[in-house]
Amino acid sequence: MAEKSNFYKGLKLLGTQKEQQLNSKIQNLLNNRELIERVSDNAQMQVPRINSLQEASERMSIIMNYPTKKDVASLAKLVIQLEEKIDGLEELVSILVENRGGNVGGNSSIRNKGNANSSRSIKKKSRLASNEKEGSKKRISDFLNNSLLLSSQLPEFNSVRQENSNG
Amino acid sequence: MVKRKVPKNQSESKTKWQHLLNIPNQPLPEMGLTPKIAVWKKNKSTLWFYPSAQKKYEVPVFLIYSLINTPLILDLSPGNSLIESFVNEGFDVYLLDFGSPGFEDGDISIEDYIVDYIQKGVQRALRHSGASEITVMGFCLGGTIAAIYAAIADEPIKNLILSVTPVDFSASEFFDQWQEALKEGTADFDETIDIYQTIPASAVKYGIRLITSPVYISPYLSLLNQADDEKYVQNWRRFNAWANGHVPLSGAAAKQITKDLLIKNSLVNGSFKVRGKKAKLSKIDASVLVIASKYDRLVPQEMIYPVMEHLTCKDKTYNLLKSGHAAKQYSGVLPYYLKEWLPGRSSPIQ
Structure with missing residues (x-):
């Protein structure tokens, strides 16, 4: 039994040695400046072709009425923007609640439980806390301004505004 | 009828091969079983919270894994x-899982990952935990971005742990000819990356394989050697699933890694900027x-x-382990190098 086990151990050792030798050879062979430059040139030659194919696909999508990968990506980016907006709101709410002495989903870390032994941490904490206090007002107004700015760019908003001004 | 006796050696060998050939028919063992809760999500990223069994330390641990593989x-x-x-x-743990970027995420750069994901994630973890300080631990490329983040952070980072983290990219010996060509601009893949927006997972996998081991048979020989050991096989399969489970890398991040880190070596020379802010290693005070x-x-x-030479903080420790890049075994308790170092720096609860 030990003999067999030794066989498999030996096989593993031999295989590992041969693998290392082969790997070094392959890596030395591939570590060639001309090779990487040729790969790069070939890749760059493909770029205009792929670009024109993608443009053709975009043009076809208008006629065929199908979404392209870029359309899906644009949609995904809008969702991400929306998610960021909600994230920002969530953060502002938690800051507002904390400023009023409340507590949201955990607790402000940065404020209450200081480590008395660490002056470095206190320095950072106070810097962060004051940054947050100063920043919170600015962030609220920036956020509202940005939201209004974004909303004003929406066609629905413009039409509602027009209707309001007309009415 | 004469019954032929099978030699013991032969039967053992047969069992090993039988086990080996039967492996693909068995379901993949479960992974990631430590109880966790998602506390924040952004795009494809998730901030996971792993509550401690019995909390013994005030300072939670925030883990940042590499961008090219799953945690x-x-x-x-x-x-x-x-x-x-x-x-x-007794540590509360937060893990930022970046997920798998898609075509729409091609413009997420390293800077974006640092400010929009890591910094926000750390703020969320601090708020969620109620802690006043945090330990940030980064692995591989995740360690590199953890170090960059620590250099520009306003958050109270008490400890920074960098595990197998590349910092000095000029010291990389592999494919020096390729590096030269990239540095001199005679090889350039920017436009190709722009088309695909991300580096596909398979390209990441074979790129890493090229650097480490283009011929990859020794893990299978190890498996054959211990194919009759059920526990070993299960662990091997889990590790193998991770080792083959690369994720795509966003194009902007790939370009920044190549240009800023590999070509300019900007983390070591102090010129790496995060949204206009210089990320100097000497600014890390954790x-x-x-x-x-x-x-x-x-x-x-x-x-x-080289990170040790560029760090100016008073409390810095370097630990060289006798292991490979990822194949570390944990046995339910912290490995000695963490057990000796971290608890004393994590505000034990009295």
Whole structure:
């Protein structure tokens, strides 16, 4: 039994040695400046072709009425923007609640439980806390301004505004 | 009828082969079983919270894994999980999982990952935990971005742990001819990356394989050698699933890694900027533990050690382990290099 086990151990050792030798050879062979430059040139030659194919696909999508990968990506980016907006709101709410002495989903870390032994941490904490206090007002107004700015760019908003001004 | 006796050696050999050939028919063992809760999500990223069994330390641990692989390796299985070890020792753990970027994420750069994901994630973890300070631990490329983040952070980072983290990219010995061509601009893949927006997972996998081991048979020989050991096979399969589970890398991040880190070596020379803010390693004032592995072919210690020369903080420790890049075993308790270093710096609860 030990003999067999030794066989498999030996096989593993031999295989590992041969693998290392082969790997070094392959890596030395591939570590060639001309090779990487040729790969790069070939890749760059493909770029205009792929670009024109993608443009053709975009043009076809208008006629065929199908979404392209870029359309899906644009949609995904809008969702991400929306998610960021909600994230920002969530953060502002938690800051507002904390400023009023409340507590949201955990607790402000940065404020209450200081480590008395660490002056470095206190320095950072106070810097962060004051940054947050100063920043919170600015962030609220920036956020509202940005939201209004974004909303004003929406066609629905413009039409509602027009209707309001007309009415 | 004469019954022929099968020699013992032959039967053992047959069993090994039978086990080996039967492996693909068996379901993949479960991974990532340490209890966790999602506390924040952004785009494809998730901030996971692993509550400690019995909280013993005020300072939670925030884990940042590499951008090119999943963090499953940190929680492979019960009894072989770094996260489980932290949790058992009384640390609350947060893990930022970047997920798998898609075509629409091609413009997420390293800077974006740092400010929009890591910094926000740390703020969320601090708020969620109620802690006043945090330990940030980064692995591989995740360690590089953790170090950059620590250099510009306003958040109270008490400890920074960099595990097999490349810092000095000029020390990379592999494919020096390719590096030269990239540095001189005679090889350029920017336009190709722009078309695909991300580096596909398969390209990431074979790129890493090219650097480490283009011929990859020794893991299978190890499996054959212990194919009749059920526990070994299960662990091997989990590790193998992780080792083959690369994720795409966003194009902007790939370009920034190549241009800023590889070509300019900007983290070491102090010129790496995060949204206009210089990320100098000398600005890190946390306690720092640097972990390197002696047999690491992907990130040799020549790429790691220079961080010690550029850190100016008083409390810094370098630990060289006798292991490879990822194949570390955890046995439900913290490995000695963390157990000796971290608890005393994590505000034990009296």
